[in-house]
Amino acid sequence: xxxxITVKIGGEAGQGIQTVGDLLALVCRKAGLYIMAINDxxxxxxxxxxxxxxxxxxxPVTAPHHKTDLLxxxxxxxxxxxxxxLAEGGLIMTDQAEDGEKENLVSIPINDLAVEAGxxxxxxxxxxxxxxxxLGAPFNLYREVLSEHFSKKSDKVIQDNIKAAELGYKAVEKxxxxxxxxxxxxxxxxxxxxxxxxVAYGALAADCRVAAFYPMSPATGIMAELIARSxxxxxxxxxxxxxxxxxxxxxxxxxxxxxxxxxTSGGGFCLMTEGLGLAAMSETPxxxxxAQRPGPATGLPTRSSQSDLLFVIRASQDEFPRFVFAPxxxxxxxxxxxxxxxxxERYQVPAIVLTDHYMHTSVWLNDTELTVPDVVERHIADKxxxxxxxxxxxxxxxxxxxxxxxxxxxxxxIVSTGNEHREDGHISEAIDDxxxxxxxxxxxxxxxxxxxxxxxxxxxDAGTLLVxxxxxxxxxxxxxxxLRDEGYDAGALLFADIWPFPADAVENRLKQCKRFLMVEMNxxxxxxxxxxxxxxxxxxxxxxxxxxxxxxxxxxxxxFKRIME
Amino acid sequence: MVDVNDYNNEYENKWCPGCGNFGVIAAxxxxxxxxxxxPHQILLISGIGQAAKLPHFMKCNMFQTxxxxxxxxxxxxxMANHDLNxxxxxxxGDCYGEGGNHFLSAVRxxxxxxxxxxxxxxxxxxxxxxxxxxxxxxxxxxQRHGVISEPFAPLSVALSLGAGFVARxxxxxTEHLSYLIVEAMAHRGFxxxxxxQPCVSFNKxxxxxxxxxxxxKLEETGYRPDDFEEALRLARQWGDRIPIGIVYREEKPTFExxxxxxxxxxxxxxxxxxxKVKQLFT
Ligand SMILES: Cc1ncc(C[n+]2csc(CCOP(=O)(O)OP(=O)(O)O)c2C)c(N)n1
Ligand code: SF4
Numbered sequence: 001x002x003x004x005i006t007v008k009i010g011g012e013a014g015q016g017i018q019t020v021g022d023l024l025a026l027v028c029r030k031a032g033l034y035i036m037a038i039n040d041x042x043x044x045x046x047x048x049x050x051x052x053x054x055x056x057x058x059x060p061v062t063a064p065h066h067k068t069d070l071l072x073x074x075x076x077x078x079x080x081x082x083x084x085x086l087a088e089g090g091l092i093m094t095d096q097a098e099d100g101e102k103e104n105l106v107s108i109p110i111n112d113l114a115v116e117a118g119x120x121x122x123x124x125x126x127x128x129x130x131x132x133x134x135l136g137a138p139f140n141l142y143r144e145v146l147s148e149h150f151s152k153k154s155d156k157v158i159q160d161n162i163k164a165a166e167l168g169y170k171a172v173e174k175x176x177x178x179x180x181x182x183x184x185x186x187x188x189x190x191x192x193x194x195x196x197x198x199v200a201y202g203a204l205a206a207d208c209r210v211a212a213f214y215p216m217s218p219a220t221g222i223m224a225e226l227i228a229r230s231x232x233x234x235x236x237x238x239x240x241x242x243x244x245x246x247x248x249x250x251x252x253x254x255x256x257x258x259x260x261x262x263x264t265s266g267g268g269f270c271l272m273t274e275g276l277g278l279a280a281m282s283e284t285p286x287x288x289x290x291a292q293r294p295g296p297a298t299g300l301p302t303r304s305s306q307s308d309l310l311f312v313i314r315a316s317q318d319e320f321p322r323f324v325f326a327p328x329x330x331x332x333x334x335x336x337x338x339x340x341x342x343x344x345e346r347y348q349v350p351a352i353v354l355t356d357h358y359m360h361t362s363v364w365l366n367d368t369e370l371t372v373p374d375v376v377e378r379h380i381a382d383k384x385x386x387x388x389x390x391x392x393x394x395x396x397x398x399x400x401x402x403x404x405x406x407x408x409x410x411x412x413x414i415v416s417t418g419n420e421h422r423e424d425g426h427i428s429e430a431i432d433d434x435x436x437x438x439x440x441x442x443x444x445x446x447x448x449x450x451x452x453x454x455x456x457x458x459x460x461d462a463g464t465l466l467v468x469x470x471x472x473x474x475x476x477x478x479x480x481x482x483l484r485d486e487g488y489d490a491g492a493l494l495f496a497d498i499w500p501f502p503a504d505a506v507e508n509r510l511k512q513c514k515r516f517l518m519v520e521m522n523x524x525x526x527x528x529x530x531x532x533x534x535x536x537x538x539x540x541x542x543x544x545x546x547x548x549x550x551x552x553x554x555x556x557x558x559x560f561k562r563i564m565e
Numbered sequence: 566m567v568d569v570n571d572y573n574n575e576y577e578n579k580w581c582p583g584c585g586n587f588g589v590i591a592a593x594x595x596x597x598x599x600x601x602x603x604p605h606q607i608l609l610i611s612g613i614g615q616a617a618k619l620p621h622f623m624k625c626n627m628f629q630t631x632x633x634x635x636x637x638x639x640x641x642x643x644m645a646n647h648d649l650n651x652x653x654x655x656x657x658g659d660c661y662g663e664g665g666n667h668f669l670s671a672v673r674x675x676x677x678x679x680x681x682x683x684x685x686x687x688x689x690x691x692x693x694x695x696x697x698x699x700x701x702x703x704x705x706x707x708q709r710h711g712v713i714s715e716p717f718a719p720l721s722v723a724l725s726l727g728a729g730f731v732a733r734x735x736x737x738x739t740e741h742l743s744y745l746i747v748e749a750m751a752h753r754g755f756x757x758x759x760x761x762q763p764c765v766s767f768n769k770x771x772x773x774x775x776x777x778x779x780x781x782k783l784e785e786t787g788y789r790p791d792d793f794e795e796a797l798r799l800a801r802q803w804g805d806r807i808p809i810g811i812v813y814r815e816e817k818p819t820f821e822x823x824x825x826x827x828x829x830x831x832x833x834x835x836x837x838x839x840x841k842v843k844q845l846f847t
Contacts, residue, residue: 191846201845207837210644212637229845234835236644236826241670245637248630252610252641255628256649257833260641278631372842388605406833407608407626407642408649417621417629418613426576426621427629 010078118160129168202337303548400443462491633663783810
């Protein structure tokens with residue numbers, strides 16, 4: 001029997017539901033299971049309603065499940081809102097109901113047990129204990145996780161939590177839950193990772209030295225990860241006065257020789273667009289992460305979206321080459337950062353990594369081996385030292401790439417500007433210079449396009465392909481499985497490399513299918529528009545979700561069936 | 566030996582004849598030569614405007630950036646390499662208007678750079694609109710009935726935010742300005758020189774003659790720039806008598822001093838260590 005169980009913990013912000021979820025995830029990992037967890041919360045610090053939903057499986061799972069097997073309700077509202085999502089035979093565990101209210105209700109006085117264990121603060125440990133006990137997890141496993149988790153705290157804290165765990169276990173000792181299973185899956189299969197961590201680790205592996213940012217959900221998590229590691233890694237992180245400063249700081253840092261990045265969300269990215277143009281004009285490599293959230297202006301700060309695709313491809317006035325990546329998994333997010341840093345320096349262009357709230361705040365068990373470069377190649381010219389007087393920062397070349405040097409490291413002088421310029425970097429309004437510089441910058445596009453990986457094909461020879469990009473890929477993947485299990489001739493194309501658009505490869509792929517449907521978290525199918533623009537091929541249907549919530553595989557498979565009927 | 570000719574380049578100068586910026590560039594070259602700094606040892610960073618064009622007219626490392634953004638660029642450059650010797654050239658519109666927030670933050674951070682604001686009290690490059698420092702009542706083609714806002718007071722603002730080196734120079738007194746630049750560059754931490762710079766094309770009020778009648782040198786009055794209250798008073802003095810010179814000086818830990826990661830030297834000079842990355846995954 002395969003294991004695929006969803007536990008949903010709901011309550012108010014500030015109640016620590018995330019801690020319950022974290023503990024479950026740690027125990028599952030230790031038991032050799034796979035997990036995928038989402039975090040749903042409002043833009044407030046206390047109160048409201050939020051939940052953490054963890055899917056536990058014995059094989060890799062890439063998206064959340066729409067049914068809940070075990071609902072942990074730390075607030076009455078959780079029951080009201082989510083009861084209807086219960087799977088058959090599902091249970092509600094709560095401290096909010098009188099005993100025996102309903103058959104599928106397990107009433108546990110979580111807070112009383114916590115107080116008995118040593119303090120209210122252990123309530124989350126009690127709650128996780130109840131869940132694990134119901135699911136049949138060996139107590140020892142939980143005890144080990146607690147000892148590790150609280151290893152930096154005092155003995156008393158550890159003992160209190162173990163006591164709390166015991167009380168939680170005992171409280172449901174006699175209850176038989178039909179979803180309980182035998183916990184024996186061998187060694188941990190990998191590492192728990194959310195998107196924010198993956199992006200930050202990718203930046204560290206890419207040897208990012210300077211980061212600047214202005215706080216904005218959901219991008220701040222990346223910077224928190226970098227700052228937490230700035231004692232060990234050679235990196236300086238600065239909270240800028242605004243996003244305009246943040247992007248310009250990293251342009252300055254890169255100009256001065258450091259790999260540099262910033263991260264933000266749509267509104268902040270709007271403010272960065274002039275700086276993006278400066279990086280392009282001065283051919284200064286930078287990496288910007290845009291973690292998307294829905295809505296123009298402030299939108300929905302704690303929700304997710306894929307609606308900035310066309311924006312980041314075109315952002316800033318005029319035309320210039322740039323890279324845009326939209327990783328779909330945490331492993332891809334990590335690798336995208338490595339590539340973004342490397343390619344932006346190789347081609348001296350800005351690189352944008354498009355992620356989103358869902359990717360940043362969801363947790364996966366990553367079992368993919370991640371690249372760690374032994375050396376980081378910087379693509380900095382050493383030649384000018386031989387002939388400093390004839391050094392031209394923007395020397396025209398067939399590749400469009402000119403020798404880049406670092407200021408004040410030798411005799412050669414670097415002259416650079418955001419104005420249109422001559423080969424030597426001084427301002428020029430001459431017709432020849434303008435044309436030469438535009439052509440030189442654009443000349444990079446050919447080789448840049450060749451760097452782009454074609455979209456990943458799943459059952460690429462299927463009659464109908466679901467086409468998507470970025471983090472929606474996880475749900476699309478599972479939707480394809482669902483559909484094929486039901487006998488549909490479905491496949492998928494998943495884009496992670498967006499720009500320069502790998503048009504030839506996409507055209508070849510799409511020409512082979514009967515039809516393709518766009519699956520995107522926006523209201524106009526932006527990738528669909530781009531595909532049509534770049535290949536002339538049009539999609540024949542869309543499955544779009546723009547309510548800010550994650551997309552579930554069944555929503556895609558249902559949409560597919562609706563369109564096919 | 567560094568010679569002033571080392572700093573001359575062949576790029577055509579684009580300022581109006583008689584512009585106060587000529588005084589500023591002469592003072593800068595003089596100050597750099599006096600400190601025996603060669604062109605490859607200095608980095609000029611500027612924004613956009615007539616003032617911000619200055620780096621093009623000097624042979625040196627330079628990055629002319631965006632309107633208002635020279636300070637964050639310079640801050641980022643120092644984060645990467647705090648051995649860099651950086652002078653920022655900016656205009657009053659560039660620095661106090663478009664880049665106002667960056668100005669406030671750069672002062673508060675105490676980034677170790679020297680900021681020269683060529684304050685012509687007008688937008689030169691865009692042909693004579695009022696700037697943040699234009700005096701009330703100044704008439705321009707756009708401000709037809711005269712400027713109606715209070716002028717931005719750079720020296721008082723910098724002082725109130727804790728700036729450690731605050732000075733005012735005059736483009737019509739190159740020798741004095743050169744002395745100020747040398748002092749500002751020697752100062753550890755953020756240093757501001759607000760330079761009274763006549764714009765012969767668009768500012769018909771604050772001319773060379775207007776200034777010459779009014780400016781006096783603080784150094785000649787026996788003033789010692791370590792009295793904060795007195796500095797605040799002098800910073801606000803305007804009208805019949807306008808002080809030039811070092812208004813306030815106080816060394817404090819710099820932005821770079823306060824970042825633990827920079828203790829071992831410039832961050833770009835540190836080594837990449839793959840084993841540390843691998844440890845992230847254990
Ligand atoms: C984002 C942006 N807005 C507006 C401009 C147009 N602009 C160029 S210079 C300038 C003002 C220059 O005034 P100031 O900084 O005082 O310098 P000056 O030319 O007087 O030396 C303006 C508004 C621009 N280049 N960029
Ligand atoms: S417009 Fe004014 S500031 Fe600009 S170059 Fe002419 S005189 Fe100088």
